[in-house]
Amino acid sequence: MKKDIHPDYHSITVQLVDGTTYQTRSTYGSAGDTLQLDIDPSVHPAWTGGKSHMLDAGGQVARFNKRFGGLTLGKK
Template sequence: MKADIHPEYKDITVIMTDGSEFTTRSTYSGGDTIRLDIDPKSHPAWTGVQRLVDTGGQVAKFNKRFAGFGIK
C-alpha cells in the first residue's frame, strides 16, 4: 500500500433525531459531531409512517409554484 494517501480516521459523535447519540470512527472533516435530520428511527421506509419534513421550505416552494396547476 502507498504511504500517506489514506484519510485520517477520528472519533465522531452522531446525534439522532430523538436526541440519542453514539460514537463511531469516520473520515468526516466537518467537526466532531453530526446531527441527523432523518435517521432509521424517523424515516418512513423503516417506520411505515409518513411524516412531512420541510427543510428549507422546499414543499412550500413547490406548492406556490404549482398552486394554479390542476383541474378547474
C-alpha cells in the same frame, strides 16, 4: 502501498434526532466532532411504515415554479 493518501479515520459522536448519541469511527470532520442527523431509522418513512412525511424544507418546487412558471412549450 503509497503513504499519506488515505483520509484520517478517527472517533466522532453521532447524535440522532431524538438526542441519543453514540461513538463511532469515521472520516467525517475531525476527531471529537459531532454529526447531527436530520433523518435516522427511528423517523425515516422506510423504517416507520411510511406514516411520517418528509417536507420540502428548501422550497424546491416553489423555486422551480418561480423560475419556470411562465415557460410554455410549443409554438405560439
